[in-house]
Amino acid sequence: MSKSRLLVVFALVALVAMLVAVGCTSSNVPTTAGPVYNTGLAADEYRNDAFKELFPLHWESYMRNNDDTQMTVFGGSVPHRKNDGVNPLPKGYTYAQPYLKNLWLGLPFMYEYDRARGHTYALQDMLRIDRVDSYNEKANFGAACYSCKTTTIPKYLEKYGDDFWAMDIHELREEHDLGMHTIGCSNCHDPQTMELVITQVALDEALLRLGIDWREAPKNDMRSYVCAQCHIEYYFQRGAQGGAQLKPHFPWDQGFDPQDMYEFFADGTPEIDGFSGQYADWTHPVSGVPLIKIQHPEFEMWQDGPHGSAGVSCSDCHMPYVRVDGKKKISSHHWRSPLFTVEQSCLQCHGDKDAGWAKDRVVYSQQKTWDQLMVAQNESVRAHEAVRLAREFEGEKRANFDELLAEAVELTRKGQLFWDYVSAENSAGFHNPAKALETLSISIQDSMRAVELAKRATNYGIAPQLEGDIKDIVPPILEHSRKLQQSQAHLDSHQWLQYLPLLPEAERLWDDENNRIR
Template identity: 60%
Template sequence: MNRFITYTFCFGLVLGTLVLFGCTELPEPVTPTYETTLPVTEVRNSMFEPFFPIHYRTYLENNDDTQMTEYGGSVPHEKHLCEDLPRGWKYCQPYLKNLWMGYPFSFEYNRARGHTYALYDLLHIDRINRYSEQAGLPTTCYNCKSAKMIDWVDEYGDDFWAMEFHQFREELDLQDHTIGCANCHDPRNMELRITSVPLDEALKQQGKDWREASRNEMRSLVCAQCHVEYYFQDKAHGPPGKPIFPWALGLDPEDMYEYYKGHGHTDREGFEGHFIDWTHAVSDTPMIKIQHPEYEMAYDGIHGAAGVSCADCHMPYRRLDGNRKISSHLWTSPLKATDGIRRTCGQCHTDKSPEYLKGRVIYHQERTWEQLLVAQELSVKAHEAVRLAEEYTGGRNANFSQLMINARERIRKGAMFWDFVSAENSAGFHNPTKALETLARSQQYSQQAVDYAMQATMYGIAPYLEGDIKDIVPPIKEHSRKLQQSQEHLDSHTWLGYLPLLPEADLVWDLNRRVNAQPE
């Protein structure tokens, strides 16, 4: 009888436990509530420090630009240079300047530093024309670099996007107005919010309202304000220069490619109505420049699909100030420290060591990187094939014009798919399957471009495309806005010869100050 009573008790205890925990949904974590004396319009970072000194201290850790991971990091270097730091890095992409020929990205493209440097690096980058009163790019570029965007959009509305970039330089404080607290938090109570116009509108288009999102969803959506692909709207489709997320057909590269077919206004044969970022100077191909689609890559990866948020990995909990638990506001890679892996990956993968987990990340990145370089070289070969075909003086296929349209369309698509992985800042780890699939398609499209170009010339250009692409088209190591003011520089590489000579000019802007400004 005692044994029966014991068994009955144990069975009841187990059953009760299952009912209590197994049949009840876990509650949504409750966000702590705060009340500050800050107005809703406050955008200065320093004003948040007195209320949240510990969080702010971790935010300032983003100033550390001295650490690298295996494939990334925050040490500023030129991403096309295969050299030692500080100029280059062992994992480089030597053809970046070639592939962006004729677009400001070819002037300068560096490893991104922490968010605290966002404004400094934007105002200093050679992509913005600092040698002129006209920047050459719209104010849209501020959208993901400064909390001042909140003020400007409120003041100017949709007219803001196409205004002169330089007009706003002198309003900026490089530290107080860089990406920070107000971009993601309501200053009055620190609730997570969306301040990005393009994300708000993209969600509405999907029938979603971020105000109804769960806390866990918001821990990714605040990052999706900027870590996404976007483009500057064509004037034929709405306010010019306005940032738009091309999500209407889906978040995969194929979806976006189809989307871009109908959001421009060009009447160029074969590309009627297509959106164009720029036309490649060498192959005369209408191109798309991808930005940094971390959100689109991660959301349906193994972690994103399982409900892991961006903040889980990039804002792990830390215990500071007498063991107080906070979310770290050092937005960086967990790979930078063993403790970082333990506080992120190790929270779920409890049976694995930090060393093992780090090795798995690098395993996926290594395989992605190998295919990324293959896709890059095939894209260069495609541009060169079209250049050779266009200038070929031998026999031409009777269908030459259509074949060349086909070749350029495949260049456009192959380059966009390569860039979708290249511009994404995880070297494939956020979604290894999508990264490798995207690169495989990029390689296929670029090879098809080569094939079309050879058919157009009845394979007359084939001998000129044999061998190592680095011998056929050497990587361009040096190119800048100032160098393009030199004919000698343009004569130094066949591809550079397709660029116009820029007029000689002196520097007008140094960060947020005019050079040689006259005193008032």
Template identity: 30%
Template sequence: MNKFKILFVISAVAIGLMGILIASINEGKKEQAQINSVPKIDRWETRNEEFRKHYPRQYDSWKQTEKSDDIDDLLKEYPELVVLFAGYGFAKDYNAPRGHAYAVEDNRNSLRTGAPVDEKTGPMPTACWTCKSPEVPKIMATKGDAEYYTGKWSKYGSDIINPIGCVDCHNPNTMELQVNRKYLAEGLEAEGKMKLEDATQQDMRTMVCAQCHVEYYFKKTPNPKGGTAVAVTLPWAEGTGVEDMERYYDNLDFKDWTHKISRAPMIKAQHPGYEMWKTGAHGKNGVSCADCHMPYKNEGGVKYTDHKIANPLDDIASTCMNCHRVSEKELTETIAEKKARKDELHKKAMKHLAAAHLEAGKAWEVGATKAEMEPILLDIRHAQWRWDYAVASHPAFFHAPEETLRVLATAIDKAGNARIKLAKVLAKHGASDYVAPALTSKKVAQEITGLPFKQLVDDKKKFQKGLLKEWEKDAQEKGIYNPSSTKSIEKLKTSY
């Protein structure tokens, strides 16, 4: 009798567990079916939280990008940067990138975007919003690219409010991956190797990232409605290698700015992550951006893409270990070694470049001629472009370690050539004993370059207390901003 009771209890428990399992599987299938279906969402719904109703797991994982909130002040870490970018916005404020959730806040708070008092003031063009928000492709689609690119950064202060999110990469009508910024297709066409319309699904898992993580410049073009559009343009007509784009810029006689100290015509590398990725093992073997930065997850029988776009090493089991057949310890040690090599050359290049700019400034001061300085300034231009290209794409050492080291080596070589030539010019003009001052801190570097840092900060704080609050109020009234969506964000977290 006892045996029957025991068997009965075991059977009942087993049936109960089986029922729970079946219910769980059915629930997972139901949710998976919901994910696979395409709900009705407005084509230009830019409030990311609205997508949570249909894609809760994707949204919740995207929300995790808020955890990447540390402010890493690169000017403090590398004071040489203040000299390298003297006369340009990056000498004012240059932080390591944070999570996608902070794209709008960081753009607003950066000293580079200045302190406008209305929609017509401020140092930067509207193009500086281009990769920060899904509202950008919405404006491009409704007003046209030329109109979007015309005017100052503050023009769209109350229209661009939600950070990088769903509509940047997806068409809500189909939820297919979609590039929403035309300049990528134009750049690919100029390169002549691939057309965007021919991209496979695997290609698109990189292309949606490449619409922002690329090298670009601002090209001035007439706006038919009046004014001058300053349009994001990809310099790929000569190719996507560092020498190719350098040649492209030289042929155009293009410069982002004239260096305040050396007077060199400078190029600012943006973030050529895609171009560097192409040269590395991952790019050559068809490993997409999403494969490493947005791995698939399985929860409760539901498979979805993790939208916490971050360092793949943070979840190495779901990323690298899918392909690499070594231990996690061995792989992380190898990566650390590669990064250390890059850091060594990176620091050497910065020191040589900073010294070259200061020595060039001294050469002008003691009477150097334009003819004497032109070849020197070209070396400085090319050296800094190559150094910047290798480090501004951020994880270039990971995407393409060999190419990163090669490019940094050429940067050091060209900076060294500039300094050898400068030594001769300085000696000719009686200043052979000149030694560039030591850049011991961010403050010291700012004093040497004459940067009015305190005034920049004071002006920015006035903007934050005034016009910025008006922007948020206006955006809320327009129905494109829900204040609760950013309640977990420290809005005024800065390096200053």
């Protein structure tokens, strides 16, 4: 469609915006009304390139997400292995967490966990990553994984209804154009009016459970809700008796903090939560601890942090207004760290400071969080090893061994959940420094308590095996993949890997570009 066919009708400009005061909620922050469009596109348009000619300046900024060469101190878009602190970029990086494969042993995350590239790579990176089983016709993940990677979900829900959630991820591989169906325009905008909308069913349901209807939400709230469609913690409902993963569910019913989620996962209600009893994503094969995998809770961390509580939206920092084409002002659709756009993202509010100050404050907070994250990670590994040793201990045990071990197991579960809440959150604590440090403090204390209980259960018979540097007790697993798990020699190379089953020899069915190769 030519630009001449685009009808733009500007809405009435709102009253002059007031200064944002710390402590305000985002609902109290007035925002200028945006333009209203009649694009002429179909209501169900989901191809990204359909918007290119209509919004060329926004499209240009969106396409900059293809740049996968930029790094900040603790993040960026270069696709490196997040457990690899040995090798240089792009394979590894200095700020790595060496025990990710150990802590996620038995979960597909143990195979590959890379730094995410820009949103334009979301679909491609999901389908190529080793977490998705590309060695078998039936994958280990359901179609629900597409929810945060593509614009096609409304199409599939209309076509398949709720049966979509139970479909196999491989069933829909060949229907996707990796570039034009990846995260894009129609995930957040009504194709006809360009109004902000929620297309993520799980978010719509979670907000309604909290008494919030996004259709009535202020624009400033929507500038964060559209990001909350994916930058959140979630799990897949599996029904009271387990089985195949189904619909995504956001565990916000008791609150947004890790303690709230820990309690939520303790005892679910099938008709509401999709599970009963204690929920677990998997059981660690070494320790036998039932665990929760936390997913990127940026929204939960931000919402009561310094910026979220002050009414500063996600878009204010990550999609700042920029001047383009000489004079026009648009909201940038190059989604990246505000450290690359300090003048536009930070100094609009912190006008009495300079860019150097802003960057230093961010890195200062992140470094403090990172240091404690490493401690929490190490103590979590020690807790798993302590529970393993206690389970396999053959000496004289305490009379209340079972009770002590059960408490150690639960504290190991909780300690890892709290560590992962910060580990999986993509700001290295900056979205909410106080919450990040408190969460890691609880993780460290609970993991250390688990170790002490496991020792006591064995009359301290295992204590000598748990003393010293954790890297000497349990070395980090640097290399592990589906292909390597087809080798018994590889499994024999590390004590913890020996708890995994040997996989049958096989070759991949799809390559990194989603082409079928056999």
